[in-house]
Amino acid sequence: MKTQGQHFRIYTPASLGAAIRHYRQQAGLSQADLAERTGLNRTYLSDLEQGHETEQVKRILRVLKQLGVRMTLEEADW
Amino acid sequence: MKTQGQHFRIYTPASLGAAIRHYRQQAGLSQADLAERTGLNRTYLSDLEQGHETEQVKRILRVLKQLGVRMTLEEADW
DNA sequence: CTAGTGTGTCTGAATATCAGGGCAACGTTA
DNA sequence: TAACGTTGCCCTGATATTCAGACACACTAG
DSSP states (O other): OOOOOOEEEEOSHHHHHHHHHHHHHHTTOOHHHHHHHHTOOHHHHHHHHTTOOOHHHHHHHHHHHHTTEEEEEEEOOO | OOOOOOEEEEOSHHHHHHHHHHHHHHTTOOHHHHHHHHTOOHHHHHHHHTTOOOHHHHHHHHHHHHTTEEEEEEEOOO
């Protein structure tokens, strides 16, 4: 029944964070909920959603950009 | 003139690495070339392509999986 | 054979990151 | 008002990661 969810193009840590926040809220989860489900720290998720500039993400995105590749996030509906 | 390149679904650090390697080779670049262009260390790229299990990438993929979101890489042809 | 290229891997030092605990601010609800 | 849920943010110690530089191996070209 294809809700045909939107998709996000990821260019920066900030857009990655915004997308994650979107999907988390869409799932009706709090940061604490998601932290528990993933075994991660809530502070980490907070930072992640805010696009807290992490070197690793920036590095990977830099590589992809250099290669002319774009990253996309979309609902999986496996 | 759509070369209609293939796309990659990223589930693990290994699949991310494989995709990056694919695009790098397609671009006709050596690891050293890409390292120079991105300002990164060649060793890092080597590890990245091999899917060297990095906690950070795994964490992010874990979050996305938990949210039912999939990551895709594809040629940008901006 | 020799030189050059591409890649994997090792080391140690320098950085970056994460978890855990806590607190403040805000909005909502009773 | 008080209680609660949610989120941003700070701190600290423990970990994970990245870098530089070097070396070995495989492969190819000359």
